[in-house]
Amino acid sequence: MIEDKNPQRTSISQLGEFGLIDHLTQQFEMAQPSTLKGIGDDAAVLDFKDKKVVVSTDLLVEGVHFDLAYMPLKHLGYKSVVVNVSDICAMNAKPTQITVSIAVSNRFPLEALEELFAGIALAAKEYGVDVIGGDTTSSQKGLLISITALGEADADELVYRNGAKANDLIVVTGDIGAAYMGLQVLEREKQVFQVNPNSQPDLDAYTYLIERQLKPEARKDVRTMLHALEIKPTGMIDISDGLSSEVIHLCKQSNTGCNIFEDKLPLDPQLIATCEEFNIDATTVAINGGEDYELLFTIGMDDFDKIKGNPNFTVIGHMTDPAEGIHLVTRAHTKIALKARGWNALNKE
Amino acid sequence: MIEDKNPQRTSISQLGEFGLIDHLTQQFEMAQPSTLKGIGDDAAVLDFKDKKVVVSTDLLVEGVHFDLAYMPLKHLGYKSVVVNVSDICAMNAKPTQITVSIAVSNRFPLEALEELFAGIALAAKEYGVDVIGGDTTSSQKGLLISITALGEADADELVYRNGAKANDLIVVTGDIGAAYMGLQVLEREKQVFQVNPNSQPDLDAYTYLIERQLKPEARKDVRTMLHALEIKPTGMIDISDGLSSEVIHLCKQSNTGCNIFEDKLPLDPQLIATCEEFNIDATTVAINGGEDYELLFTIGMDDFDKIKGNPNFTVIGHMTDPAEGIHLVTRAHTKIALKARGWNALNKE
Structure with missing residues (x-):
């Protein structure tokens, strides 16, 4: 092209x-x-x-x-x-x-x-x-x-993956899963184009998803916001390979388990609508889709009041003792063990 | 393989x-x-x-x-x-x-x-x-x-490409051209192998050249040596693309010309012998062959006594006013303008 x-x-x-x-x-x-x-x-x-x-x-x-x-x-x-x-x-x-x-x-x-x-x-x-x-x-x-x-x-500003403790709250910025669904939309349009190069794609219903895939942004602003809120996260990682992979990294390096709650996952309405259209489970996309470049971090319970109601941050779960394992708690209140699926570039060939 | x-x-x-x-x-x-x-x-x-x-x-x-x-x-x-x-x-x-x-x-x-x-x-x-x-x-x-x-x-230790002055001496570490001829020997053996996979190559006459190509070393020791000799170069660059290219970089960034003397170029005897065997001009190889990873640097005339007779360093020429141009002075005392040929990875396709 x-x-x-x-x-x-x-x-x-x-x-x-x-x-x-x-x-x-x-x-x-x-x-x-x-x-x-x-x-x-x-x-x-x-x-x-x-x-x-x-x-x-x-x-x-x-x-x-x-x-x-x-x-x-x-x-x-x-x-x-x-x-x-x-x-x-x-x-x-x-x-x-x-x-x-x-x-x-x-x-x-x-x-x-x-x-x-x-x-x-x-x-x-x-x-x-x-x-x-x-x-x-x-x-x-x-x-x-x-x-x-x-x-x-400064040395005291740095946040590593290994500082989270049991009972810390797990927070995600923005929303997740949209970049992955943007890719699915683009892949579908590519197939259509290959069959009929004269087709005119109508992508109005997917603009947010496509933008998240084609023009993601890094959350440079979060550092400033946390500083203003006087919050220092205990652990932090960016979501490049998918929430599930990143949560597991945080838990393994911090020696914790965790519960993530399905009904807390921040999903954009366009993501939900498009998942329905594609007949894909939105939770699966939110957990395993990568490339959102949002930040996933943990904070002490004492800091909850500082971010409560803040539209930039969503509390999606909490850390636990490592023996409790790494789980998603579904809307039906069942616990599913999270697995690191993510983007495995080495398996794509 | x-x-x-x-x-x-x-x-x-x-x-x-x-x-x-x-x-x-x-x-x-x-x-x-x-x-x-x-x-x-x-x-x-x-x-x-x-x-x-x-x-x-x-x-x-x-x-x-x-x-x-x-x-x-x-x-x-x-x-x-x-x-x-x-x-x-x-x-x-x-x-x-x-x-x-x-x-x-x-x-x-x-x-x-x-x-x-x-x-x-x-x-x-x-x-x-x-x-x-x-x-x-x-x-x-x-x-x-x-x-x-x-x-x-430290800030006062750093040496840039742009600090050389007219009349500064141009010094090279070690010897040059060997890595390029090592590549020629290996390329020839590859051709032989492709014709007859059972041939046993006898590479004893080329061990130094091949080592320079396959296992080059960076001159980490030069910093220590120069420090001990109380010399701070006025300009420095490493020889990755070939002497000619690197000299031109130094001259252009320092706004100088230079004369490099053919009879001063440090050539290993194995290089000279192999160039004769391959019917290639050794000076051309020394000037345009790359990947030696020796250092090329300039020093003030006052520092000459400190490196005189030092087997690690060879004075190969001197900087001039920019108007005099960038030249190789041959054994026959003719002046040839140096050109940046070097390794152009983009032209190899």
Whole structure:
């Protein structure tokens, strides 16, 4: 589809590697006080002074993590930054810098990479992170994006996965499951398009779901909100692989069990309607669907009053002694053991 | 070739993504004082105190940067770390941490990834860097390794590419060109093997060249040596793309010209002999061959006495006013303009 959309096509090899890097990175300005030197030397130079530094990295592979049939390159660039920034937010740290490496096959013209980098630049600006380095090379097949994100925080601000205690409340930001159903809608439209390329999709009923899939946002705002509410979570993780996987990570690393209540799960009305249309159980989607990039965290019971009624946060359950296991309590009051299904990129081949 | 060598093959998908990451990373111990938390949370946590932080990243792609027909996976793991550590050394900083992400097709069994990670672990130990994070996923084709390296230095220790002045001496560590000729020897053997799989290669005459290609080392020792000699380079870069490219980077960023003298280039006798056998000009190889991972740096004339006769360092030329251009002065005393040829991974497809 890319080929059709770009009447002008410039071969990447016309610029050469150095020319390409210069061309794609000249739009990046350094805004973080901690960035002393960005792109242009053997390494970037940073100064975090007395702050702790957090580092996270993610690899996105065409055909495994994204499908360019329905993922516009600008959106892909944006999302690839969000995915990494989300990990920094999940430490309760402030994202500050990213490096961006791409491997790309020669079917991509320069104009395609410009779109990708426009999305990267937009996200970098939106989240206030400096693009301080990267690598650009060819691939044997498809597009691959590797991003490393850095962030900073005071030592006493950082929140790990292993600090939750029995009786802590389990809280989720925003709503969950929508990104997964957005993907199902897009996959269906792709099938329809393959059968009849002239069909005009009517996606009005799914705009929220599709936006959650194509243009997710990292919850950079949660750090600020929690700070204002004078809450420090005891444990925190971002929801990239699905609620079930993330809850299990928190419980295992904190040595707790938990009860999650089905009737507390925050679901968008569009998600519920679309699950009915697709004849899929909305709870299953909310628990196992990934890529929402909401934050899942635990707080002491004493902090409940601070978030009660706050529309940004939903208490979905509580931690227990580890012997009680990790369960979903259904609307029918039965307990089902949660399993880590999530997104297993390694099983997709 | 991998398939033949591994009678035991465990499918990666048997472990799942989390199981695979646990399995491959359990061997990594944190040794750097600046590593507060390594693998196991949303992000690693580091504390560099009053040091500056340097960050560099590289992407290695099968079929573009390496060929598994002659590159053993353990060597590849080792080299992928070296390539990144070398960039940190080129800032005159001390390498401290790396993240390692890999994308791998399902033709690789678990045992192959174990070999790769054994090489990564060996290099991490050798260079004293902690493996603090990464990502593991499937690829549509082949193997891809993305590493980000971090290092630390005091602000006044850092050496950039842009500090060289006219009349500064240009110095190279070790010898150059051998890694490129090692590749030529391996490529020739691959051709022979394809014609006659039973042929027994006799590589005794090329051991140094092959080692330089398959198991290069980053010059972590140079920082210590220069410190002991009380020399601070004015500009520095590592030789990954070839001397010519790197000299041009230094000159352009420092706004200088230069004269490099052909008869000063440090060439190993095995390189000279093999170039004769292959009927290739050794100077061309020394100037355009990449992957030596030696350091190229400039020093003030006043520091010449400190390195005179030191077998680790060779003065190969001097910086000039920018108007004089960037030249190689041949043995016949003619001047040839240097061009950035280097390794252009984007032209290899």
